[in-house]
Amino acid sequence: MKNxxxxxxxxxxxxFFAINLASGAMITSTHLDLTENKxxxxxxxxxxxxxSMEEPxxxxxxxxxxxxxxxxSFAERPAQRVREMLAEMESASNGKLTVMEIDPVSFSEAxxxxxxxxVRGAPVNAAGDMIYMxxxxxxxTDDQEVLDLLPLxxxxxxxxxxxxxxxxxxxxxxPVQHKIGVISSLPIAGSQGNPMDPRSATPSWFFLSQxxxxxxxxxxxxxxxxxxxxxxxxxxxxxxxxDPQLLFSIDQFVLNGGKVVAFLDPHCEADQExxxxxxxxxxxxxxxxxxxxxxxxxxxxKLVSEKIAAxxxxxxxxxxxxxxxxxxxxxxxxxEKNFESSDTVVxxxxxxxxxSAGILEPTPEATTTFTPLIKTGTExxxxxxxAVAMRPxxxxxxxxxxxxxxxxxxxxxxxxxxxxxxxxxxxxxVVAEGAQTPPPRIAPADGWKTSAEAQILVVAxxxxxxxxxxVQITNFLGQRLANExxxxxxxxxxxxxxxxxxxxxxxxxxxxxxxxxxxxxxKIRDEADTRFRAEEQQLQTELEEAERKIAxxxxxxxxxxxxxxxxxxxxxxxxxxxxxxxxxxKKLRDVKHSxxxxxxxxxxxxxxxxxxxxxxxxxxxxxxxxFRAFSKSN
Amino acid sequence: xxxxxxxxxxxxxxxxxTPVAAVFIVVFxxxxxxxxxxAGFYTGEESDQADLQRFFMLHPWIxxxxxxxxxxxxxxxxxxxxxxxxxxxxxITTFQAVLGKFMAAWAFIGLALALTGSMWITVxxxxxxxxxxxxxxxxxxxxxAGAYLAIGAFASALSKNQVIALVLSTLMCFVFILAGMxxxxxxxxxxxxxxxxxxxxxxxxxxxxxxxxxxxxxxRNVIFFxxxxxxxxxxxxxxxxxKKAA
Numbered sequence: 001m002k003n004x005x006x007x008x009x010x011x012x013x014x015x016f017f018a019i020n021l022a023s024g025a026m027i028t029s030t031h032l033d034l035t036e037n038k039x040x041x042x043x044x045x046x047x048x049x050x051x052s053m054e055e056p057x058x059x060x061x062x063x064x065x066x067x068x069x070x071x072x073s074f075a076e077r078p079a080q081r082v083r084e085m086l087a088e089m090e091s092a093s094n095g096k097l098t099v100m101e102i103d104p105v106s107f108s109e110a111x112x113x114x115x116x117x118x119v120r121g122a123p124v125n126a127a128g129d130m131i132y133m134x135x136x137x138x139x140x141t142d143d144q145e146v147l148d149l150l151p152l153x154x155x156x157x158x159x160x161x162x163x164x165x166x167x168x169x170x171x172x173x174x175p176v177q178h179k180i181g182v183i184s185s186l187p188i189a190g191s192q193g194n195p196m197d198p199r200s201a202t203p204s205w206f207f208l209s210q211x212x213x214x215x216x217x218x219x220x221x222x223x224x225x226x227x228x229x230x231x232x233x234x235x236x237x238x239x240x241x242x243d244p245q246l247l248f249s250i251d252q253f254v255l256n257g258g259k260v261v262a263f264l265d266p267h268c269e270a271d272q273e274x275x276x277x278x279x280x281x282x283x284x285x286x287x288x289x290x291x292x293x294x295x296x297x298x299x300x301x302k303l304v305s306e307k308i309a310a311x312x313x314x315x316x317x318x319x320x321x322x323x324x325x326x327x328x329x330x331x332x333x334x335x336e337k338n339f340e341s342s343d344t345v346v347x348x349x350x351x352x353x354x355x356s357a358g359i360l361e362p363t364p365e366a367t368t369t370f371t372p373l374i375k376t377g378t379e380x381x382x383x384x385x386x387a388v389a390m391r392p393x394x395x396x397x398x399x400x401x402x403x404x405x406x407x408x409x410x411x412x413x414x415x416x417x418x419x420x421x422x423x424x425x426x427x428x429x430v431v432a433e434g435a436q437t438p439p440p441r442i443a444p445a446d447g448w449k450t451s452a453e454a455q456i457l458v459v460a461x462x463x464x465x466x467x468x469x470x471v472q473i474t475n476f477l478g479q480r481l482a483n484e485x486x487x488x489x490x491x492x493x494x495x496x497x498x499x500x501x502x503x504x505x506x507x508x509x510x511x512x513x514x515x516x517x518x519x520x521x522x523k524i525r526d527e528a529d530t531r532f533r534a535e536e537q538q539l540q541t542e543l544e545e546a547e548r549k550i551a552x553x554x555x556x557x558x559x560x561x562x563x564x565x566x567x568x569x570x571x572x573x574x575x576x577x578x579x580x581x582x583x584x585x586k587k588l589r590d591v592k593h594s595x596x597x598x599x600x601x602x603x604x605x606x607x608x609x610x611x612x613x614x615x616x617x618x619x620x621x622x623x624x625x626x627f628r629a630f631s632k633s634n
Numbered sequence: 635x636x637x638x639x640x641x642x643x644x645x646x647x648x649x650x651x652t653p654v655a656a657v658f659i660v661v662f663x664x665x666x667x668x669x670x671x672x673a674g675f676y677t678g679e680e681s682d683q684a685d686l687q688r689f690f691m692l693h694p695w696i697x698x699x700x701x702x703x704x705x706x707x708x709x710x711x712x713x714x715x716x717x718x719x720x721x722x723x724x725x726i727t728t729f730q731a732v733l734g735k736f737m738a739a740w741a742f743i744g745l746a747l748a749l750t751g752s753m754w755i756t757v758x759x760x761x762x763x764x765x766x767x768x769x770x771x772x773x774x775x776x777x778x779a780g781a782y783l784a785i786g787a788f789a790s791a792l793s794k795n796q797v798i799a800l801v802l803s804t805l806m807c808f809v810f811i812l813a814g815m816x817x818x819x820x821x822x823x824x825x826x827x828x829x830x831x832x833x834x835x836x837x838x839x840x841x842x843x844x845x846x847x848x849x850x851x852x853x854r855n856v857i858f859f860x861x862x863x864x865x866x867x868x869x870x871x872x873x874x875x876x877k878k879a880a
Contacts, residue, residue, distance in 0.1 A: 005876065006872060006873070006876050008868065008869065008872040009869050009872055009873075012865045012866075012868055012869050012872075013865070015861075015865060016861055016862065016865040017837075019857065019861045020836070020837065020854075020857065020858055020861060021833070023853070023854050023857045023858075024833070024836055024854055027852075027853050027854050027857075030852070030853040031850055031851060031852040031853060032770075032850075032851040033849065033850055033851075034766040034767065034769060034770040034849045034850070034851060035764055035766045035767050035770075035848075035849035035850070036764045036765065036766045036767070037764070039849065040848075040849065040850045518684045518760045518761035519684070519760075519761045519762055520759065520760050520761060521760060521761070602760075606756050606759075606760065607667070607671050609752060609756065610667050610671075610752045610753060610756060611664070611667060612752075613663060613749050613750075613752045614659065614660045614663035614664050614667070614749075615660075617656055617659050617660050617663070617749065618656065618660045620656065621653050621655070621656020621657065621659075621660070622653075622656075624650070624653070624656070625653045625656075
């Protein structure tokens, strides 16, 4: 280009803008995701579900973007993430997914539309403007579901965004919903409590709302004698003294291909039936053990009777009433090391809390395969249930602990051929006095089933699904928000998903990767904590002692008849204790500062190391310059 | 192609013939470190994340200060001193010369960037960062530096005076930064429709670098930086030819 004109320049300018405008318009999802957890790429499970959609689904993304820009700017990042993910999902869905973004400005039609869908906003300012961040999904058969995304603005559930969105789409797209029947002797649906005492009413257990969001749930009465016909999966949560007719029905249910998830407990702390707070002995004698009658033997496993699992490595620390704390070995705090990594029901879990859990073992005559899913560590032992039946006893359990050097199984998958537990047909119905004998059960056309292949998941603790053990519910801007401290509910949902054959959803469970703490600093902090806590406690007691002495001496002085005159000895003593108080306070402050000093010195070293680089360059440059000057002068 | 490499080698070596290069690197690194640590790289809070976000966020701003200082002497110096005639008598095309000089300068800046690797080591020592994200950020930063440089090279071809070149390139780079800043876009959003605002923002360095610095290398961002470098380098060659013919 050896011409002498500048005509090329405006042409280049236009070309530049044209290229970029074109690429902006045409390219939507050509990218390279270099993050370690592939945060920006849809996972295979999602792609499978989106790719196999048959019915069209519409997603309306209600996001108050104008309001957010002004008032809630920290919502912008997550909102953008949602936008990007929706765009990716739309393009992966072969046209079956339609995404629309709508800004529900205050008092606009859009806001009315949002409210109509059931989207709830949160007020952000004194004027009462509401911020909305949610997705309203609908399909061709007028089903509707709303996914609230406001928790994202708080920094919660970020790692579940892909799962939540995919599940929402899945719920809209899939034609059949699996039906879960729940049988439980615990007040999972809430209870009215004592009519005399309004405070004794309890809300429904939180896990239930999560299960209801994903499945069609029917709660079966304890006194029922039959499993309803349309149930796909039975959830048995602390079944206790069920009617033999019901047990028979469950037997047939499994033999007809039904699946079961059972939470059995040798000592269910949440079971308060037959317990009178005034009568301590009632805690001892009440029946708080789950049982399945003859079914567990037929299914090839047993819950070791009267024993609960104690694990020295994986238990919660508790505060003792007399001060100090101690691990309570039967309140288990399990982590990934305890979960079977090859089974999707537990492989993605991070933490499970269990309270006085039982031990599962296969029976010698079992025809099924017993696959452990959750195990204790090797420093474990089986503890007698009676040791803790009356009340929790952390010290007693710790004192009597002797490791059996064997891992105990807390949850297992039972699969394979089983035979009926009732080879002679249905049991005789139990008839109350004076009541009519119910008509005999009629066998189906091909008779009662006697053998089949079974898929059963058993967990040896029922307490773990009680709110206290895995979730904290708080109020944020008028909404109930759940902060999960353990994956207890996730275990249940995984189990249900697994048994419905929903492997794609399971593979999505939790893609975390957002948290990247400064591990080395955390380690220093933890080490320092343990080192200094003992010292701090010591000093604290000394300080309290000194304060007490001073107060004592002061009152003595005032109580004396000749209160105007205090002896030099008394004065000296007061002074001594005052000095001690000052000294102790100072030492206490020093302890607190030691921790900060350790971290600060790490920071200083880090900076030194980094500034070393430019310093070395400086030296190199200096050296080069001197060398040049030197060689030039020669 | 060989010509480009010849020019490249000559230019790159020339950087180290004066202490100016060392001074530049020292000040560049010191500035980056000072602002990163000063802004609270690690504050002791539990919510701190082990990443280099605070570090990379500074790059667009540090670049606008430092890169014009490198680029200003690319062409304006030669014309002032007169060595440009010598360059032009060599059997190479103008574009090859432009490319050679540009690549040398780009490599030099790449060297300076590489020396910030101590931060990468540091953050891995202190915690468990997402190294994929950090790698992507370095790639993005290097691309962005190339874009700044291409603009600066073009500006320096426009004037014999280095200071004018410096001012011009700084201004032009600033325009590309401002295009992505809320402080500029918000008042504009009153008069312009949202799509226009989004389009303007898509031409800013901040916007295009941001995605990459989170670990996502989007084709559109790469095209932006690539097309910018390409167009400005061509424009650079055109100007050099024009001034030569004049």
